Amino acid sequence: MFILIKKGHVIAPCEVYFSEGVDPMSTVLQDEPLHFQLALQPVRTNRIDSMLNYINAIEPGICIERARYLTESYKETEHLPYIIRRARALENILKKMSIYILPGSLLVGNQSSKPCFAPLFPEFTVDFLEEEILQGKPMYPYERPSDKFNVDKEIVPELQDIINWWKGRTHKERVYANLPEEAILAQDAVGAVNIVNFLHGGDGHLAPPYKWLFDHGVGHIIALCRQKLAEIDLTTPEGLESKRFYEAVIISCQALIDWAHRYAELAEAEAARETEESRRSELRKLAEICRRVPEHPARTFHEALQFMTFVQVAIQIEDNAQGICPGRFDQVLWEHYQRDVSRGILNRDQALELVQNFFVVLSTIERIRSWNDTDYFRGKPIFQNLTIGGINPETGEDASNELTYIVLDAIANTRTLQPSHYARWHKKAPEKYKMKVAETIRLGTGFPAIANDELYIPAMMNRGYDLKDASDYCIVGCAEPGVAGLRGGRTGAAWFCLAKILEVTLYGGRDPRTGVMLHPNCNGKDLSSFESYDEVWEAFVDQVKYYIRLHVLMDNITDKLWEEYIEEPLTSALGCPTTCLERGRSIKKGGAKYDFTGNETIGLANVANSLYAIKYVVFDQKLITGTQLLHALKTNFEDMTTDPTGPEIQQMCLLAPKYGNDQDEVDFVARDVLALVCEELPKYKNTRYGRGPIGGVFQASTTTVSSNTAFGRMVGALPDGRQTGTPLSDGQSPMRGTDTLGPTAAVRSVAKLRNVLLSEGSLYNLKLLPQDLKD
Amino acid sequence: MAAQAGLRRLVNLIDYYFSIGGMQMQFNVVSKETLLRAQKDPDKYRNLIVRVAGYSAYFVNLDKTVQQDIIERTEERI
Numbered sequence: 130m131f132i133l134i135k136k137g138h139v140i141a142p143c144e145v146y147f148s149e150g151v152d153p154m155s156t157v158l159q160d161e162p163l164h165f166q167l168a169l170q171p172v173r174t175n176r177i178d179s180m181l182n183y184i185n186a187i188e189p190g191i192c193i194e195r196a197r198y199l200t201e202s203y204k205e206t207e208h209l210p211y212i213i214r215r216a217r218a219l220e221n222i223l224k225k226m227s228i229y230i231l232p233g234s235l236l237v238g239n240q241s242s243k244p245c246f247a248p249l250f251p252e253f254t255v256d257f258l259e260e261e262i263l264q265g266k267p268m269y270p271y272e273r274p275s276d277k278f279n280v281d282k283e284i285v286p287e288l289q290d291i292i293n294w295w296k297g298r299t300h301k302e303r304v305y306a307n308l309p310e311e312a313i314l315a316q317d318a319v320g321a322v323n324i325v326n327f328l329h330g331g332d333g334h335l336a337p338p339y340k341w342l343f344d345h346g347v348g349h350i351i352a353l354c355r356q357k358l359a360e361i362d363l364t365t366p367e368g369l370e371s372k373r374f375y376e377a378v379i380i381s382c383q384a385l386i387d388w389a390h391r392y393a394e395l396a397e398a399e400a401a402r403e404t405e406e407s408r409r410s411e412l413r414k415l416a417e418i419c420r421r422v423p424e425h426p427a428r429t430f431h432e433a434l435q436f437m438t439f440v441q442v443a444i445q446i447e448d449n450a451q452g453i454c455p456g457r458f459d460q461v462l463w464e465h466y467q468r469d470v471s472r473g474i475l476n477r478d479q480a481l482e483l484v485q486n487f488f489v490v491l492s493t494i495e496r497i498r499s500w501n502d503t504d505y506f507r508g509k510p511i512f513q514n515l516t517i518g519g520i521n522p523e524t525g526e527d528a529s530n531e532l533t534y535i536v537l538d539a540i541a542n543t544r545t546l547q548p549s550h551y552a553r554w555h556k557k558a559p560e561k562y563k564m565k566v567a568e569t570i571r572l573g574t575g576f577p578a579i580a581n582d583e584l585y586i587p588a589m590m591n592r593g594y595d596l597k598d599a600s601d602y603c604i605v606g607c608a609e610p611g612v613a614g615l616r617g618g619r620t621g622a623a624w625f626c627l628a629k630i631l632e633v634t635l636y637g638g639r640d641p642r643t644g645v646m647l648h649p650n651c652n653g654k655d656l657s658s659f660e661s662y663d664e665v666w667e668a669f670v671d672q673v674k675y676y677i678r679l680h681v682l683m684d685n686i687t688d689k690l691w692e693e694y695i696e697e698p699l700t701s702a703l704g705c706p707t708t709c710l711e712r713g714r715s716i717k718k719g720g721a722k723y724d725f726t727g728n729e730t731i732g733l734a735n736v737a738n739s740l741y742a743i744k745y746v747v748f749d750q751k752l753i754t755g756t757q758l759l760h761a762l763k764t765n766f767e768d769m770t771t772d773p774t775g776p777e778i779q780q781m782c783l784l785a786p787k788y789g790n791d792q793d794e795v796d797f798v799a800r801d802v803l804a805l806v807c808e809e810l811p812k813y814k815n816t817r818y819g820r821g822p823i824g825g826v827f828q829a830s831t832t833t834v835s836s837n838t839a840f841g842r843m844v845g846a847l848p849d850g851r852q853t854g855t856p857l858s859d860g861q862s863p864m865r866g867t868d869t870l871g872p873t874a875a876v877r878s879v880a881k882l883r884n885v886l887l888s889e890g891s892l893y894n895l896k897l898l899p900q901d902l903k904d
Numbered sequence: 905m906a907a908q909a910g911l912r913r914l915v916n917l918i919d920y921y922f923s924i925g926g927m928q929m930q931f932n933v934v935s936k937e938t939l940l941r942a943q944k945d946p947d948k949y950r951n952l953i954v955r956v957a958g959y960s961a962y963f964v965n966l967d968k969t970v971q972q973d974i975i976e977r978t979e980e981r982i
Binding site: 161163164165167180274275276504507508509510512544546549552560563564567568570571572573574575576578579580581584585588606607608701789796800832833834835838841847856859861862863865866867868869871872873875876879880881882884885887890891892893895896897898899900901902903904 | 908909910911912913914915917918919920921922924925926927928929930931932933934935938941946949951952953954955956957958959960961962965966967968969970972973974976977979980981982
């Protein structure tokens with residue numbers, strides 16, 4: 130029985146509960162006794178503390194080095210195949226970029242010349258670099274009200290040259306040249322579908338198979354490619370294509386090894402200058418590790434973590450990808466941890482410090498987006514997700530171990546935004562684990578989020594994963610499942626603003642903000658002329674299908690041009706080595722075992738509530754006519770000259786039942802709307818379909834990032850009572866403030882959605898109060 | 905365990921949601937009052953991390969509209 134979830138009870142504010150060993154006098158903010166994160170000081174070693182202080186003192190900036198060395202290389206390789214050009218450019222970057230060792234760090238790997246400096250990726254787009262960094266339109270990156278970046282004036286002339294060279298050669302220009310006019314309008318005018326994120330950088334959203342990499346080493350990948358090169362038939366088109374791929378992988382992997390050796394030299398040089406004996410020996414050990422990995426298999430926990438750090442950072446240097454993920458961290462590092470502990474060369478505290486050190490290094494990674502795209506990604510998320518817990522794919526039993534708890538301790542005490550964290554949850558998860566996860570959540574950092582094995586696994590199997598692979602899933606973005614080393618494709622894919630699609634439906638197919646009419650309603654009606662709720666639904670379904678078609682063609686065009694002009698040899702070799710190397714092709718050409726293109730559906734609660742409000746107010750209760758409601762929407766519920774007045778109509782709309790209160794009539798509308806998207810998308814194939822991977826179709830998710838505020842600005846007043854320009858609902862959560870009957874009712878509503886269809890991930894945000902978790 | 909009744913209620917809430925078909929959950933554990941104080945005095949709250957949607961961020965570094973969205977989210981009582 131599940132009880133204990135009380136409705137509306139009030140606990141008087143009182144002293145915070147301090148866990149054992151924490152000194153209540155150490156509160157950071159005396160007037161915040163009820164906020165755990167602020168009241169409980171993180172416990173960390175001086176090393177971690179000083180590294181964090183060092184990084185936090187640096188204001189985010191822009192680093193030109195990657196753009197410089199990339200461009201230098203591209204100018205010299207115009208005669209070469211694209212995948213080789215890409216490999217040569219990465220080689221040049223890794224050879225020449227500035228490298229550093231954070232003071233006191235036991236791990237190395239940097240993405241740009243300074244911590245928290247964003248590298249530039251001019252091969253994707255230069256328009257915003259020119260407008261924002263050079264011309265200050267609409268503002269310079271250092272003038273932004275949030276998500277700022279400093280710009281060193283000295284880089285400006287060189288950046289201008291780089292931009293000039295890339296004009297006419299960028300991914301974004303190629304995509305725009307290939308998009309049909311209606312798709313461009315759907316994105317830039319109507320704001321119903323949006324792929325801008327993927328015009329700025331790579332796809333990412335994958336977890337390299339770290340266990341496999343630790344066991345084999347990158348040197349093994351090079352050896353495999355050499356062997357394949359000796360075997361392929363160069364008289365066939367396939368053979369010629371594979372030759373390019375293998376050659377590009379060899380160049381990229383060797384560049385990665387050489388990059389690691391540069392760190393070995395740097396550590397040796399720093400050791401020679403170091404006066405303190407203990408640090409000198411740490412630097413010498415670090416040098417040895419960098420000579421060892423990633424070229425050779427990792428023998429120790431420390432070597433494995435350094436291997437992982439190099440791979441994480443290098444992939445993000447290759448193509449600006451988000452969501453490059455450590456995967457099931459407590460599983461992939463378990464053998465090394467256990468072995469080192471039993472050999473007496475590692476204890477729990479040392480492992481914890483190394484894990485925290487790893488978090489700190491991952492936190493140095495930055496990404497600059499255009500000001501416009503920033504609106505969809507506020508707060509600079511990078512999405513390097515780390516997953517703990519879950520079942521063992523071989524036995525189905527709980528897989529948590531001591532490292533699981535080390536990660537939870539590291540989350541509580543490092544408090545960095547990167548990596549991001551997920552805890553898997555299942556029926557056999559031990560109480561100790563669940564309570565420890567709950568205690569970590571209580572800190573209020575949002576870490577870890579929780580994923581239900583009993584839904585994620587069948588959702589993946591429904592799209593073709595086999596049981597064992599699905600059981601080994603990890604989260605590879607906001608909420609999207611992947612399997613380390615086996616999933617390619619593009620989980621992010623287009624934003625899909627359902628709320629805008631409903632809005633155009635109410636206006637006969639016309640976007641009221643811009644006047645653009647892309648697809649008239651199939652029944653030729655609008656809110657003033659619909660004669661029944663069924664007619665509203667019929668028109669809405671048809672509009673959803675129309676915009677899904679645009680969503681698909683926009684994603685497929687992006688992918689096709691990516692495959693033809695960009696490529697990613699390093700990501701393919703490290704991300705999906707077993708299949709890409711066997712097939713002799715990159716992920717974008719069908720190299721992965723599983724491949725799906727995703728979706729991000731925005732505004733579900735607004736759409737469900739609005740559809741239901743129309744049914745309730747106009748057709749069932751007949752309180753007002755559709756014409757009256759449409760006028761109220763057009764006037765943002767502000768017209769005082771009508772009877773009833775705008776505000777009165779808004780009240781009627783707000784009083785209609787809302788999703789999130791366990792009321793079937795409206796919850797089922799939400800269920801049907803989401804199922805419509807979930808079932809329509811997989812009817813479409815992506816560009817890898819039939820080229821090797823299992824899947825090869827589109828699939829739905831309800832992840833929003835901060836796009837609900839960005840899209841909200843473009844969506845007018847809706848029949849749910851929401852006013853124009855205000856944020857839409859997030860994920861598949863009830864609209865904020867409308868789930869009024871307590872958490873039991875709220876979760877019962879959200880569980881009525883057919884979540885198992887969300888094979889690209891489900892997102893439900895819940896806000897709790899610290900005082901309810903104190904006892 | 906009696907001292908952890910609040911955490912137990914949170915575990916029960918997750919167990920319950922997942923037992924009836926829930927797939928994913930993520931949390932903020934923060935009061936509106938704390939967030940409003942952070943808006944007023946960002947320097948003092950510069951380390952305050954909150955959940956946005958699919959990721960976490962420093963509250964005071966978020967755009968005002970996103971801050972408002974988080975402030976207005978329903979405070980569920982358990």
